[in-house]
Amino acid sequence: MTTASRLRVPIKPGFFTVPDDPNALPKFLATRCESCSEYFYPRRAICAQCLSEQTVDVELDGRGTLYSYTFVHIPLFGSTNIEHMDGYGVGQIDLPEGPRIQAPLAGKQAEFKIGQQLVAELDTLREDGGRDLVIVRFRPVEAAR
Amino acid sequence: MKDVAVLGVGMYRFGMWSDVTNATMARAAGMGALRDAGLSFRDMQAAYVGHMFAPVMTGVRVMKEFGLTGLPVQHIENASATGSAAFREACLAVAHGVYDVVMVLGFDKMTAMIQQNAQGTALENMEDAILPAAFFALWATRRMHERGMKPEHLARIGAKNFNNGALNPMSQRQADKPVTVEKVLGSRMVAWPLTTMMSCPIGDGAACAIVGRADLAKQLRPDRPVVKVVASTLQSERYARGHLFQGPVVGPAQMTIDSSRAVYEESGLGPKDLDLVQVHDAFAIEELEYYELLGLCEEGAAEACIERGEFELGGRVPVSTDGGLIARGHPGGPTGLAQIWETTLQLRGEAGKRQVENARVGLCHMMGGGSVCVIHILARD
Numbered sequence: 001m002t003t004a005s006r007l008r009v010p011i012k013p014g015f016f017t018v019p020d021d022p023n024a025l026p027k028f029l030a031t032r033c034e035s036c037s038e039y040f041y042p043r044r045a046i047c048a049q050c051l052s053e054q055t056v057d058v059e060l061d062g063r064g065t066l067y068s069y070t071f072v073h074i075p076l077f078g079s080t081n082i083e084h085m086d087g088y089g090v091g092q093i094d095l096p097e098g099p100r101i102q103a104p105l106a107g108k109q110a111e112f113k114i115g116q117q118l119v120a121e122l123d124t125l126r127e128d129g130g131r132d133l134v135i136v137r138f139r140p141v142e143a144a145r
Numbered sequence: 146m147k148d149v150a151v152l153g154v155g156m157y158r159f160g161m162w163s164d165v166t167n168a169t170m171a172r173a174a175g176m177g178a179l180r181d182a183g184l185s186f187r188d189m190q191a192a193y194v195g196h197m198f199a200p201v202m203t204g205v206r207v208m209k210e211f212g213l214t215g216l217p218v219q220h221i222e223n224a225s226a227t228g229s230a231a232f233r234e235a236c237l238a239v240a241h242g243v244y245d246v247v248m249v250l251g252f253d254k255m256t257a258m259i260q261q262n263a264q265g266t267a268l269e270n271m272e273d274a275i276l277p278a279a280f281f282a283l284w285a286t287r288r289m290h291e292r293g294m295k296p297e298h299l300a301r302i303g304a305k306n307f308n309n310g311a312l313n314p315m316s317q318r319q320a321d322k323p324v325t326v327e328k329v330l331g332s333r334m335v336a337w338p339l340t341t342m343m344s345c346p347i348g349d350g351a352a353c354a355i356v357g358r359a360d361l362a363k364q365l366r367p368d369r370p371v372v373k374v375v376a377s378t379l380q381s382e383r384y385a386r387g388h389l390f391q392g393p394v395v396g397p398a399q400m401t402i403d404s405s406r407a408v409y410e411e412s413g414l415g416p417k418d419l420d421l422v423q424v425h426d427a428f429a430i431e432e433l434e435y436y437e438l439l440g441l442c443e444e445g446a447a448e449a450c451i452e453r454g455e456f457e458l459g460g461r462v463p464v465s466t467d468g469g470l471i472a473r474g475h476p477g478g479p480t481g482l483a484q485i486w487e488t489t490l491q492l493r494g495e496a497g498k499r500q501v502e503n504a505r506v507g508l509c510h511m512m513g514g515g516s517v518c519v520i521h522i523l524a525r526d
Contacts, residue, residue: 068286
Protein backbone atom coordinates (compact mmCIF):
# COMPACT_ATOMS: atom_id res chain seq x y z
CA MET A 1 0.00 0.00 0.00
CA THR A 2 1.11 3.54 -0.67
CA THR A 3 1.95 5.63 2.33
CA ALA A 4 -0.23 8.72 2.30
CA SER A 5 2.40 10.92 3.92
CA ARG A 6 4.57 11.27 0.82
CA LEU A 7 3.70 13.53 -2.05
CA ARG A 8 2.98 11.62 -5.25
CA VAL A 9 3.70 13.20 -8.64
CA PRO A 10 3.03 11.74 -12.07
CA ILE A 11 6.07 10.78 -14.15
CA LYS A 12 4.72 13.15 -16.80
CA PRO A 13 1.82 15.55 -16.26
CA GLY A 14 -1.27 15.60 -18.44
CA PHE A 15 -2.20 11.92 -18.61
CA PHE A 16 -3.84 10.89 -15.34
CA THR A 17 -4.96 12.35 -12.01
CA VAL A 18 -3.18 11.76 -8.72
CA PRO A 19 -5.90 11.94 -6.04
CA ASP A 20 -4.97 13.27 -2.60
CA ASP A 21 -6.85 10.36 -1.08
CA PRO A 22 -4.52 7.32 -1.44
CA ASN A 23 -7.57 5.06 -1.63
CA ALA A 24 -9.16 6.96 -4.50
CA LEU A 25 -8.67 5.64 -8.05
CA PRO A 26 -6.75 7.68 -10.63
CA LYS A 27 -8.71 8.98 -13.60
CA PHE A 28 -7.53 9.31 -17.19
CA LEU A 29 -7.35 12.77 -18.74
CA ALA A 30 -9.21 12.34 -22.01
CA THR A 31 -11.09 14.22 -24.70
CA ARG A 32 -14.60 13.93 -26.05
CA CYS A 33 -15.57 15.23 -29.48
CA GLU A 34 -18.75 17.29 -29.29
CA SER A 35 -19.49 16.70 -32.98
CA CYS A 36 -19.20 12.91 -33.27
CA SER A 37 -19.07 11.95 -29.55
CA GLU A 38 -15.90 9.85 -29.91
CA TYR A 39 -13.60 9.68 -26.86
CA PHE A 40 -9.80 9.87 -27.06
CA TYR A 41 -6.90 9.18 -24.74
CA PRO A 42 -4.60 10.99 -24.36
CA ARG A 43 -6.03 14.45 -24.79
CA ARG A 44 -6.08 16.09 -28.22
CA ALA A 45 -7.40 19.32 -29.71
CA ILE A 46 -8.81 18.01 -33.00
CA CYS A 47 -11.05 14.97 -33.33
CA ALA A 48 -9.14 12.14 -35.05
CA GLN A 49 -12.37 10.77 -36.50
CA CYS A 50 -14.39 13.75 -37.80
CA LEU A 51 -11.62 16.44 -37.59
CA SER A 52 -13.86 18.73 -35.55
CA GLU A 53 -12.17 21.30 -33.31
CA GLN A 54 -15.16 21.21 -30.95
CA THR A 55 -13.56 18.97 -28.35
CA VAL A 56 -13.84 19.05 -24.55
CA ASP A 57 -11.65 17.78 -21.72
CA VAL A 58 -13.10 14.89 -19.74
CA GLU A 59 -11.88 12.55 -17.01
CA LEU A 60 -12.51 8.83 -17.52
CA ASP A 61 -12.73 6.28 -14.71
CA GLY A 62 -9.82 3.87 -14.55
CA ARG A 63 -11.90 0.77 -15.19
CA GLY A 64 -11.75 -1.38 -18.29
CA THR A 65 -11.61 -4.77 -19.99
CA LEU A 66 -8.40 -6.61 -20.88
CA TYR A 67 -8.02 -6.86 -24.68
CA SER A 68 -4.57 -8.51 -24.63
CA TYR A 69 -1.61 -8.99 -22.30
CA THR A 70 1.98 -10.14 -22.01
CA PHE A 71 4.64 -10.44 -19.35
CA VAL A 72 7.96 -8.74 -20.10
CA HIS A 73 10.98 -10.62 -18.74
CA ILE A 74 13.12 -7.49 -18.41
CA PRO A 75 13.21 -5.12 -15.38
CA LEU A 76 11.09 -1.99 -15.79
CA PHE A 77 13.46 0.77 -16.94
CA GLY A 78 13.97 3.57 -14.48
CA SER A 79 12.29 1.75 -11.60
CA THR A 80 13.84 1.14 -8.21
CA ASN A 81 10.71 -0.68 -7.04
CA ILE A 82 11.69 -4.25 -6.08
CA GLU A 83 8.37 -5.46 -7.50
CA HIS A 84 9.55 -4.52 -11.03
CA MET A 85 12.91 -6.31 -10.97
CA ASP A 86 11.74 -9.68 -12.31
CA GLY A 87 9.75 -8.10 -15.12
CA TYR A 88 6.24 -6.77 -15.41
CA GLY A 89 2.93 -7.35 -17.10
CA VAL A 90 1.73 -5.18 -19.97
CA GLY A 91 -1.78 -4.98 -21.30
CA GLN A 92 -4.13 -3.25 -23.70
CA ILE A 93 -7.21 -2.16 -21.81
CA ASP A 94 -10.47 -1.05 -23.41
CA LEU A 95 -12.30 1.66 -21.47
CA PRO A 96 -16.10 1.46 -21.77
CA GLU A 97 -16.15 4.88 -23.51
CA GLY A 98 -13.96 3.50 -26.33
CA PRO A 99 -10.28 4.38 -25.87
CA ARG A 100 -7.78 1.52 -25.74
CA ILE A 101 -4.88 2.13 -23.36
CA GLN A 102 -1.51 0.37 -23.18
CA ALA A 103 -0.21 0.18 -19.63
CA PRO A 104 1.74 -2.01 -17.21
CA LEU A 105 -0.29 -4.62 -15.34
CA ALA A 106 -0.02 -5.50 -11.65
CA GLY A 107 0.39 -9.20 -10.91
CA LYS A 108 1.83 -12.30 -12.53
CA GLN A 109 1.09 -13.72 -15.96
CA ALA A 110 -1.16 -16.50 -14.61
CA GLU A 111 -3.46 -13.86 -13.13
CA PHE A 112 -4.23 -12.24 -16.51
CA LYS A 113 -7.07 -13.32 -18.78
CA ILE A 114 -8.45 -11.66 -21.91
CA GLY A 115 -11.89 -10.19 -21.19
CA GLN A 116 -11.35 -9.77 -17.44
CA GLN A 117 -12.21 -6.52 -15.66
CA LEU A 118 -9.36 -4.34 -14.43
CA VAL A 119 -9.01 -1.25 -12.31
CA ALA A 120 -6.33 1.45 -12.54
CA GLU A 121 -3.97 2.21 -9.66
CA LEU A 122 -0.96 4.40 -9.09
CA ASP A 123 2.36 2.58 -8.88
CA THR A 124 5.53 4.11 -7.44
CA LEU A 125 8.43 3.95 -9.86
CA ARG A 126 11.13 5.69 -7.87
CA GLU A 127 11.81 8.48 -5.40
CA ASP A 128 12.50 11.96 -6.63
CA GLY A 129 13.60 14.51 -4.05
CA GLY A 130 11.41 13.14 -1.25
CA ARG A 131 8.44 12.66 -3.57
CA ASP A 132 7.21 9.45 -5.17
CA LEU A 133 7.20 9.43 -8.97
CA VAL A 134 4.16 7.43 -10.01
CA ILE A 135 2.85 5.75 -13.14
CA VAL A 136 -0.57 4.25 -13.64
CA ARG A 137 -1.10 0.55 -14.10
CA PHE A 138 -4.07 -1.81 -14.12
CA ARG A 139 -4.84 -4.63 -11.71
CA PRO A 140 -7.31 -7.48 -12.27
CA VAL A 141 -10.42 -6.99 -10.14
CA GLU A 142 -10.40 -10.75 -9.59
CA ALA A 143 -7.38 -12.88 -10.41
CA ALA A 144 -7.97 -15.26 -13.34
CA ARG A 145 -8.41 -18.88 -12.36
CA MET B 146 5.20 3.30 -61.43
CA LYS B 147 6.40 3.59 -65.01
CA ASP B 148 9.81 2.55 -66.33
CA VAL B 149 11.78 2.64 -63.11
CA ALA B 150 14.41 -0.02 -62.50
CA VAL B 151 16.83 -1.10 -59.81
CA LEU B 152 20.16 -0.64 -61.60
CA GLY B 153 22.40 -1.87 -58.81
CA VAL B 154 22.42 -3.03 -55.19
CA GLY B 155 25.05 -3.29 -52.45
CA MET B 156 25.22 -4.16 -48.76
CA TYR B 157 27.53 -4.02 -45.80
CA ARG B 158 26.64 -7.13 -43.81
CA PHE B 159 24.50 -6.36 -40.77
CA GLY B 160 26.14 -7.18 -37.43
CA MET B 161 27.45 -5.84 -34.13
CA TRP B 162 30.19 -3.70 -35.68
CA SER B 163 30.91 -1.36 -32.77
CA ASP B 164 34.36 -0.49 -34.17
CA VAL B 165 33.18 0.29 -37.74
CA THR B 166 31.84 3.76 -38.56
CA ASN B 167 28.68 4.63 -40.46
CA ALA B 168 30.90 6.20 -43.14
CA THR B 169 32.86 2.98 -43.67
CA MET B 170 29.75 0.80 -43.90
CA ALA B 171 27.95 3.27 -46.17
CA ARG B 172 30.96 3.63 -48.49
CA ALA B 173 31.24 -0.15 -48.88
CA ALA B 174 27.52 -0.61 -49.60
CA GLY B 175 27.42 2.39 -51.96
CA MET B 176 30.54 1.47 -53.95
CA GLY B 177 29.21 -2.09 -54.19
CA ALA B 178 25.93 -0.84 -55.63
CA LEU B 179 27.71 1.47 -58.11
CA ARG B 180 29.94 -1.39 -59.33
CA ASP B 181 26.89 -3.65 -59.59
CA ALA B 182 25.14 -1.02 -61.74
CA GLY B 183 28.19 -0.34 -63.89
CA LEU B 184 28.13 3.36 -62.92
CA SER B 185 30.36 5.82 -61.10
CA PHE B 186 29.36 8.25 -58.38
CA ARG B 187 29.69 11.09 -60.87
CA ASP B 188 26.65 9.64 -62.69
CA MET B 189 24.44 10.09 -59.62
CA GLN B 190 22.03 13.01 -60.06
CA ALA B 191 20.64 12.91 -56.51
CA ALA B 192 20.95 10.95 -53.28
CA TYR B 193 18.29 9.93 -50.78
CA VAL B 194 19.81 9.00 -47.42
CA GLY B 195 18.06 7.25 -44.55
CA HIS B 196 19.13 6.79 -40.93
CA MET B 197 17.17 6.60 -37.68
CA PHE B 198 19.71 6.87 -34.91
CA ALA B 199 22.51 9.12 -36.18
CA PRO B 200 22.50 12.89 -35.43
CA VAL B 201 21.33 15.58 -37.85
CA MET B 202 23.64 16.20 -40.84
CA THR B 203 24.98 12.63 -40.77
CA GLY B 204 23.56 11.71 -44.17
CA VAL B 205 25.06 14.70 -45.96
CA ARG B 206 28.40 14.18 -44.24
CA VAL B 207 28.51 10.46 -45.01
CA MET B 208 27.74 11.16 -48.67
CA LYS B 209 31.06 13.04 -48.87
CA GLU B 210 32.76 9.63 -48.68
CA PHE B 211 31.92 9.17 -52.36
CA GLY B 212 33.27 12.56 -53.44
CA LEU B 213 31.89 16.10 -53.51
CA THR B 214 30.01 16.56 -56.78
CA GLY B 215 27.34 19.03 -55.67
CA LEU B 216 24.44 16.61 -56.09
CA PRO B 217 21.24 17.19 -54.09
CA VAL B 218 21.24 15.07 -50.93
CA GLN B 219 17.97 14.54 -49.07
CA HIS B 220 17.49 12.90 -45.65
CA ILE B 221 14.49 10.59 -45.28
CA GLU B 222 13.38 9.15 -41.94
CA ASN B 223 10.38 6.91 -41.27
CA ALA B 224 11.44 4.70 -38.33
CA SER B 225 11.91 1.07 -39.39
CA ALA B 226 10.60 1.93 -42.85
CA THR B 227 13.30 4.59 -43.38
CA GLY B 228 15.15 2.74 -46.16
CA SER B 229 11.88 1.79 -47.86
CA ALA B 230 10.60 5.36 -47.70
CA ALA B 231 13.88 6.70 -49.16
CA PHE B 232 13.65 4.11 -51.94
CA ARG B 233 10.09 5.26 -52.69
CA GLU B 234 11.14 8.92 -52.98
CA ALA B 235 13.90 7.92 -55.41
CA CYS B 236 11.48 5.86 -57.51
CA LEU B 237 8.95 8.70 -57.64
CA ALA B 238 11.60 11.19 -58.76
CA VAL B 239 12.75 8.91 -61.58
CA ALA B 240 9.20 7.94 -62.56
CA HIS B 241 8.26 11.60 -62.88
CA GLY B 242 11.30 12.41 -64.97
CA VAL B 243 13.05 14.59 -62.40
CA TYR B 244 16.22 12.46 -62.53
CA ASP B 245 17.60 9.60 -64.64
CA VAL B 246 19.81 7.91 -62.04
CA VAL B 247 19.87 8.34 -58.26
CA MET B 248 21.40 6.67 -55.21
CA VAL B 249 19.41 5.46 -52.19
CA LEU B 250 21.57 4.82 -49.16
CA GLY B 251 20.58 3.57 -45.70
CA PHE B 252 22.81 2.97 -42.68
CA ASP B 253 22.65 2.87 -38.91
CA LYS B 254 24.61 1.94 -35.83
CA MET B 255 22.40 0.61 -33.06
CA THR B 256 25.46 -0.39 -31.04
CA ALA B 257 26.29 3.32 -30.67
CA MET B 258 22.74 4.04 -29.52
CA ILE B 259 22.90 1.28 -26.90
CA GLN B 260 26.18 2.69 -25.55
CA GLN B 261 24.57 6.13 -25.16
CA ASN B 262 21.43 4.76 -23.51
CA ALA B 263 23.41 2.70 -21.02
CA GLN B 264 24.61 5.95 -19.46
CA GLY B 265 21.20 7.29 -18.61
CA THR B 266 18.38 4.81 -18.97
CA ALA B 267 15.28 5.95 -17.13
CA LEU B 268 11.58 5.82 -17.76
CA GLU B 269 10.59 9.41 -18.54
CA ASN B 270 7.16 8.64 -19.84
CA MET B 271 4.64 5.94 -19.15
CA GLU B 272 4.57 4.81 -22.77
CA ASP B 273 8.29 3.99 -22.55
CA ALA B 274 7.29 0.97 -20.47
CA ILE B 275 5.76 -0.56 -23.59
CA LEU B 276 8.79 -2.01 -25.36
CA PRO B 277 8.40 -3.07 -29.00
CA ALA B 278 8.67 -6.71 -27.91
CA ALA B 279 5.78 -6.17 -25.49
CA PHE B 280 3.68 -4.43 -28.11
CA PHE B 281 3.98 -7.35 -30.53
CA ALA B 282 3.59 -9.91 -27.74
CA LEU B 283 0.14 -8.35 -27.24
CA TRP B 284 -0.64 -9.25 -30.87
CA ALA B 285 0.49 -12.82 -30.17
CA THR B 286 -1.62 -13.27 -27.03
CA ARG B 287 -4.66 -11.94 -28.84
CA ARG B 288 -4.03 -14.27 -31.80
CA MET B 289 -3.78 -17.26 -29.46
CA HIS B 290 -7.10 -16.21 -27.94
CA GLU B 291 -8.92 -15.65 -31.25
CA ARG B 292 -7.36 -18.25 -33.56
CA GLY B 293 -5.79 -20.89 -31.36
CA MET B 294 -2.28 -20.02 -32.47
CA LYS B 295 0.46 -21.82 -30.51
CA PRO B 296 3.98 -20.60 -29.68
CA GLU B 297 5.16 -23.46 -31.95
CA HIS B 298 3.79 -21.58 -34.98
CA LEU B 299 5.93 -18.56 -34.11
CA ALA B 300 8.91 -20.82 -33.45
CA ARG B 301 8.52 -22.36 -36.88
CA ILE B 302 8.73 -18.87 -38.46
CA GLY B 303 11.81 -18.10 -36.34
CA ALA B 304 13.48 -21.37 -37.36
CA LYS B 305 12.65 -20.78 -41.04
CA ASN B 306 14.17 -17.31 -40.99
CA PHE B 307 17.32 -18.46 -39.17
CA ASN B 308 17.76 -21.27 -41.70
CA ASN B 309 17.20 -18.89 -44.64
CA GLY B 310 19.73 -16.51 -43.08
CA ALA B 311 22.32 -19.28 -43.02
CA LEU B 312 22.10 -19.30 -46.84
CA ASN B 313 22.70 -15.54 -47.05
CA PRO B 314 26.29 -14.30 -46.64
CA MET B 315 24.91 -10.83 -45.70
CA SER B 316 22.80 -12.19 -42.82
CA GLN B 317 23.69 -10.98 -39.33
CA ARG B 318 22.74 -14.24 -37.61
CA GLN B 319 24.51 -17.27 -39.09
CA ALA B 320 23.44 -20.55 -37.53
CA ASP B 321 26.16 -23.19 -37.77
CA LYS B 322 23.60 -26.02 -37.90
CA PRO B 323 19.90 -26.23 -38.83
CA VAL B 324 17.73 -24.40 -36.29
CA THR B 325 14.80 -26.41 -34.91
CA VAL B 326 11.43 -25.32 -33.51
CA GLU B 327 12.57 -26.64 -30.11
CA LYS B 328 15.69 -24.47 -30.20
CA VAL B 329 13.63 -21.32 -30.91
CA LEU B 330 11.10 -22.17 -28.18
CA GLY B 331 13.93 -22.79 -25.72
CA SER B 332 15.71 -19.48 -26.34
CA ARG B 333 15.38 -16.74 -23.72
CA MET B 334 11.88 -15.37 -23.14
CA VAL B 335 11.65 -11.64 -23.90
CA ALA B 336 7.92 -10.90 -23.63
CA TRP B 337 5.71 -13.96 -23.43
CA PRO B 338 5.29 -15.80 -25.81
CA LEU B 339 8.08 -14.12 -27.81
CA THR B 340 11.62 -15.49 -27.34
CA THR B 341 14.89 -13.98 -28.54
CA MET B 342 14.92 -16.26 -31.61
CA MET B 343 11.42 -15.04 -32.55
CA SER B 344 12.74 -11.45 -32.39
CA CYS B 345 15.12 -9.40 -34.52
CA PRO B 346 18.53 -8.54 -33.06
CA ILE B 347 19.97 -5.04 -32.79
CA GLY B 348 22.82 -4.34 -35.17
CA ASP B 349 24.79 -2.06 -37.46
CA GLY B 350 24.96 -2.05 -41.24
CA ALA B 351 24.37 -0.32 -44.54
CA ALA B 352 22.56 -1.03 -47.80
CA CYS B 353 22.33 0.84 -51.09
CA ALA B 354 20.26 0.75 -54.26
CA ILE B 355 20.88 2.62 -57.50
CA VAL B 356 17.53 3.51 -59.05
CA GLY B 357 17.13 4.78 -62.60
CA ARG B 358 15.29 4.77 -65.90
CA ALA B 359 14.47 1.22 -66.98
CA ASP B 360 15.93 1.71 -70.49
CA LEU B 361 19.32 2.47 -68.89
CA ALA B 362 19.29 -0.89 -67.11
CA LYS B 363 19.44 -2.78 -70.39
CA GLN B 364 22.15 -0.47 -71.80
CA LEU B 365 24.36 -0.67 -68.71
CA ARG B 366 24.07 -4.39 -68.10
CA PRO B 367 22.78 -6.15 -71.24
CA ASP B 368 23.99 -9.42 -69.72
CA ARG B 369 21.28 -9.73 -67.09
CA PRO B 370 17.50 -9.33 -66.57
CA VAL B 371 16.05 -5.89 -65.84
CA VAL B 372 14.40 -5.58 -62.41
CA LYS B 373 11.59 -3.03 -62.55
CA VAL B 374 9.78 -1.32 -59.70
CA VAL B 375 6.16 -1.81 -60.77
CA ALA B 376 4.30 -0.43 -57.73
CA SER B 377 4.96 1.66 -54.63
CA THR B 378 2.82 2.89 -51.78
CA LEU B 379 3.28 4.58 -48.43
CA GLN B 380 0.29 4.94 -46.12
CA SER B 381 -0.29 6.16 -42.58
CA GLU B 382 -3.09 5.11 -40.25
CA ARG B 383 -6.82 5.73 -40.61
CA TYR B 384 -8.75 6.22 -37.38
CA ALA B 385 -10.88 3.39 -36.06
CA ARG B 386 -12.19 2.64 -32.56
CA GLY B 387 -9.47 1.07 -30.42
CA HIS B 388 -6.70 3.05 -32.10
CA LEU B 389 -3.55 3.27 -29.98
CA PHE B 390 -2.08 6.75 -29.69
CA GLN B 391 0.81 5.88 -27.38
CA GLY B 392 3.79 3.55 -27.37
CA PRO B 393 5.83 2.03 -30.22
CA VAL B 394 2.70 1.55 -32.26
CA VAL B 395 2.80 -0.29 -35.56
CA GLY B 396 -0.40 0.22 -37.36
CA PRO B 397 -3.82 -1.25 -37.30
CA ALA B 398 -4.20 -4.34 -39.48
CA GLN B 399 -6.27 -2.32 -41.93
CA MET B 400 -3.24 -0.21 -42.93
CA THR B 401 -1.37 -3.22 -44.35
CA ILE B 402 -4.56 -4.44 -46.06
CA ASP B 403 -5.12 -1.02 -47.66
CA SER B 404 -1.46 -0.68 -48.66
CA SER B 405 -1.34 -4.11 -50.29
CA ARG B 406 -4.54 -3.38 -52.21
CA ALA B 407 -2.96 -0.19 -53.52
CA VAL B 408 0.14 -1.94 -54.91
CA TYR B 409 -1.89 -4.82 -56.34
CA GLU B 410 -4.12 -2.33 -58.12
CA GLU B 411 -1.20 -0.23 -59.38
CA SER B 412 0.71 -3.25 -60.72
CA GLY B 413 -2.25 -5.21 -62.02
CA LEU B 414 -0.85 -8.13 -60.04
CA GLY B 415 -2.30 -10.02 -57.11
CA PRO B 416 -0.97 -12.11 -54.24
CA LYS B 417 -1.14 -15.24 -56.42
CA ASP B 418 1.41 -13.67 -58.81
CA LEU B 419 4.07 -13.28 -56.11
CA ASP B 420 7.07 -15.63 -56.25
CA LEU B 421 8.66 -14.33 -53.03
CA VAL B 422 7.85 -11.83 -50.28
CA GLN B 423 9.84 -9.86 -47.70
CA VAL B 424 7.96 -8.50 -44.66
CA HIS B 425 8.62 -6.49 -41.48
CA ASP B 426 9.25 -9.59 -39.35
CA ALA B 427 10.78 -7.72 -36.41
CA PHE B 428 8.89 -10.35 -34.41
CA ALA B 429 7.58 -13.68 -35.72
CA ILE B 430 3.96 -12.79 -34.87
CA GLU B 431 4.20 -9.91 -37.36
CA GLU B 432 5.20 -12.20 -40.21
CA LEU B 433 2.29 -14.51 -39.34
CA GLU B 434 -0.23 -11.66 -39.40
CA TYR B 435 1.18 -10.22 -42.65
CA TYR B 436 0.62 -13.55 -44.46
CA GLU B 437 -3.09 -12.83 -44.13
CA LEU B 438 -3.05 -9.04 -44.40
CA LEU B 439 -1.05 -9.18 -47.67
CA GLY B 440 -3.45 -11.81 -49.01
CA LEU B 441 -0.88 -14.63 -49.17
CA CYS B 442 -3.49 -16.81 -47.49
CA GLU B 443 -7.09 -16.57 -46.29
CA GLU B 444 -7.90 -14.88 -42.99
CA GLY B 445 -7.49 -17.41 -40.20
CA ALA B 446 -5.46 -19.81 -42.36
CA ALA B 447 -1.93 -18.71 -41.41
CA GLU B 448 -1.37 -21.44 -38.80
CA ALA B 449 -2.39 -24.22 -41.20
CA CYS B 450 -0.20 -22.77 -43.97
CA ILE B 451 2.78 -22.62 -41.59
CA GLU B 452 2.23 -26.27 -40.67
CA ARG B 453 2.35 -27.13 -44.38
CA GLY B 454 5.57 -25.16 -44.91
CA GLU B 455 3.97 -22.92 -47.56
CA PHE B 456 6.20 -19.91 -46.78
CA GLU B 457 9.50 -21.80 -46.60
CA LEU B 458 12.07 -21.93 -49.41
CA GLY B 459 10.63 -24.47 -51.84
CA GLY B 460 7.11 -23.76 -50.54
CA ARG B 461 4.17 -22.07 -52.27
CA VAL B 462 5.40 -18.50 -51.72
CA PRO B 463 8.68 -18.17 -49.79
CA VAL B 464 8.74 -15.31 -47.25
CA SER B 465 11.83 -13.66 -45.70
CA THR B 466 14.09 -15.56 -48.09
CA ASP B 467 17.22 -13.73 -46.88
CA GLY B 468 16.50 -14.47 -43.21
CA GLY B 469 14.23 -11.49 -42.68
CA LEU B 470 14.65 -8.97 -39.88
CA ILE B 471 14.92 -11.91 -37.45
CA ALA B 472 18.12 -13.36 -38.97
CA ARG B 473 19.44 -10.97 -41.64
CA GLY B 474 19.05 -8.19 -39.08
CA HIS B 475 17.34 -4.83 -38.60
CA PRO B 476 19.71 -1.92 -37.95
CA GLY B 477 16.98 0.61 -38.91
CA GLY B 478 17.91 2.85 -41.84
CA PRO B 479 19.25 0.15 -44.18
CA THR B 480 16.67 -2.56 -43.43
CA GLY B 481 14.18 -1.72 -46.17
CA LEU B 482 17.02 -1.51 -48.69
CA ALA B 483 18.23 -4.98 -47.66
CA GLN B 484 14.80 -6.21 -48.80
CA ILE B 485 15.37 -4.50 -52.17
CA TRP B 486 18.87 -6.06 -52.34
CA GLU B 487 17.46 -9.55 -51.75
CA THR B 488 14.51 -9.20 -54.12
CA THR B 489 16.72 -7.77 -56.89
CA LEU B 490 19.20 -10.66 -56.63
CA GLN B 491 16.33 -13.18 -56.58
CA LEU B 492 14.69 -11.70 -59.69
CA ARG B 493 18.02 -11.74 -61.52
CA GLY B 494 18.59 -15.37 -60.50
CA GLU B 495 21.69 -14.43 -58.46
CA ALA B 496 20.56 -15.51 -54.99
CA GLY B 497 22.76 -18.60 -54.73
CA LYS B 498 21.65 -21.39 -52.40
CA ARG B 499 18.45 -19.59 -51.43
CA GLN B 500 17.38 -18.89 -55.03
CA VAL B 501 13.63 -19.16 -55.61
CA GLU B 502 13.22 -21.04 -58.87
CA ASN B 503 12.23 -18.83 -61.81
CA ALA B 504 11.38 -15.88 -59.55
CA ARG B 505 9.63 -13.16 -61.57
CA VAL B 506 7.73 -11.03 -59.02
CA GLY B 507 8.68 -10.06 -55.47
CA LEU B 508 6.97 -7.90 -52.83
CA CYS B 509 8.76 -5.88 -50.12
CA HIS B 510 6.72 -4.77 -47.09
CA MET B 511 7.95 -2.59 -44.24
CA MET B 512 6.25 -0.98 -41.27
CA GLY B 513 7.59 2.14 -39.59
CA GLY B 514 6.59 2.89 -36.00
CA GLY B 515 4.18 5.70 -35.47
CA SER B 516 3.05 4.34 -37.89
CA VAL B 517 3.38 3.90 -41.65
CA CYS B 518 3.32 1.00 -44.09
CA VAL B 519 5.51 0.99 -47.21
CA ILE B 520 5.14 -1.66 -49.93
CA HIS B 521 6.97 -2.09 -53.25
CA ILE B 522 6.49 -4.71 -55.93
CA LEU B 523 9.52 -5.53 -58.09
CA ALA B 524 9.26 -7.58 -61.28
CA ARG B 525 11.68 -9.08 -63.77
CA ASP B 526 11.01 -7.46 -67.10
